[in-house]
Amino acid sequence: MNTKQEPQRFVIPIGPQHPALKEPGNFQFTVDGEIVTKAIVRLGYAHRGIEKAAEERTWIQDLYLIERVCGICSHIHALAYCLAVEQLAHVEAPPRAQAIRVLVAELERIHSHFLWMGVSGHEAGFDTFFMYSWRDRERVMNILEKLTGNRVNYSANVLGGVKFDLDQEQIASIRGGIDFLEERTRHYLDVVATDFMFLQRTRGIGVMSRAQAEIMGAVGPTARASNVARDVRKDAPYAAYKEYPVDIILDERGDLEARFEVRLKELFESFHLIRKILDTLPGGELTARMPRKVPAGEAVMRVEAPRGELLYFIRSNGSDKPERLKIRTPTICNLTSVVKLAIGHQLADVPMILAGIDPCFSCNDRSVQIRTSNDPDGRMLSWDELRQHGIDFYKRLEK
Amino acid sequence: MNSEEIITVATGVVKSWDWATETSRPLPKQLDVKVKLIKELVPIIVGLRVKRLGYLAAITGIDLGPEVGEMDVLYQFCPGDVVITLRVRVPRQEAMLPSLCEIIPSAEVFERELQEMFGIQMLGLHTTEHLYLPDDWPDGVYPMRKDFDPQILSH
Amino acid sequence: MKSHQNFGQQLLKSLKDWARVSSPWVLHFNTGSCNGCDIEILATLTPRYDLERLGVKLQASPRQADILLCTGPVTRQARERLVRIYAQMPEPKYVVAIGSCAISGGVFRGCYNVMDGIDQVIPVSAYIPGCPPRPEAVIDGLVKVLASIHSPGHKIPSDILEGALDPEKVAA
């Protein structure tokens, strides 16, 4: 046996659940003592082959497939797809439909941010926060259900428009819900900005400078928290965002605290926008006529999903099926930044850094393997244990 | 910069490679650059990068089918509201492309996707491990190619 | 003597059943779902629906779980892990397939990387349909599984079933 004491090196795979992507991921972190020295990502646990399947189905069937790329942002996926196909077919959805699309997209952003907030609170060991924010989230779910008939996978879009209309009663209930949520958001903003315990886990952790964010291609709130003004709603307005502009929320600190604040402040923009849409909802048709076959051509569509820019590329060959459909999800862009950011950080901070890009951690409580470099079999840790490790680590610091 | 300015700058960059490229504008806010010589691809991207037009949004592969025997690879850059697309064409047999990882770290995930799904070898990318496909995926089978037959997986 | 033994075993079994039904620990595994189902499972555990009032606890490790909640169509990469997790669970174990994907592959049926449903890989005790199923449906399904755990002739402690789907209690 080697008697010389070598610093303990562990490899820790985390995953494979990472459901915000088409593919849940598996991360492997090599640590030296407490410090992460290397990070590797492995996707593919939820790789279903959607892009290939889309080539084998018709334009209309694809809509339902696309909606199920991600259950959290199903509307925005379908929206990007519809807009791209409409662009190819030279069809424009009527203004009322576009406004309703934006309305649902913003409601979806609210639900997604609340969800994320709760889950990352949970990662920090702040379960009260988790329970409260999920309780409040049910209000958005109610609204969405009332509007579309579904809690998840709302299926609001059809090619050429939307499926449902708004009536006065719904408008009133949306307003009520929004008022309630706005107040709650104010409270949460207060909590994340002042709670001492929580700040310990977020302030100065996972700092990404503006230059780093740019070179690593970060998108969405993750980029905006590092002062990169990148928001498709503003840069290249789609659907009805031209009529209903939003302000970009920026923060220059670039740490986890900034990411929390940017997302929460974004919610106020969403509330504001929703109210404005309800006030000035244009009248008219809900759908435009769509041909069954889509003319040959190429379209690139970018939209702002809750997690950042989502890009769809579609090539049509003039038949009733797409020739190629490419989906670039926001998390895949932010992944690079996580993998690079984790290096040099405490292992205890890893759960929070991962949660910070909002990869949606609803179900990552699976095998985490810790393995020394000379013991290939390693030791298994669950994600929960790693999370607990983080919580205990900070408790120890307290003393 | 507004979209016109961005396109002017980008066209200016690409102009220096006049002999190897062909530019067009399919839509007012899109710039399409066909790169005819693969070895000029990296210098052009560096050129765009220097002008800060290098936010790489996606790299898309498209198989044109065994009859054509070629594949398209699209590099999409999205500065502001403009989409700049660099197109290259590679043969289906022994397809090779230079990797951009050195200049754009976020290119890695896209390149590994190309490598796995289309079988395009990325020169300078140091890994051939699977990122998306399962560990027991058969070698030399590329699911996004048009002639991919799922039957091959049934045993 | 024999009947005494039988009685003892019977008692022990009743006791175990009682414990199992009163406090089942569930493990949730995503085998490649779109995570619509997963957020609904999580929603079921949070205050509005509060599955914990039935004694259900979400458990992170398979070794302590009684019920495996599976979502998603089982991708090739997740298959091996699913089998491993199933093997690690102690007997008796129950598997619940949640969502159309887990039942048959759903919209992803026929995609090259999916196995078309949980029951292609491991045995399933209950199916909860929907895309995704509502939290009420998840509760209903779980309660039915719990009912089946009880040997025939035994009644489920009424306080467990009572009010599980009571709209008054479910609505916040």
Ligand code: SF4
């Ligand atoms: S059943 Fe529907 S919601 Fe559930 S994982 Fe499948 S597609 Fe998603």
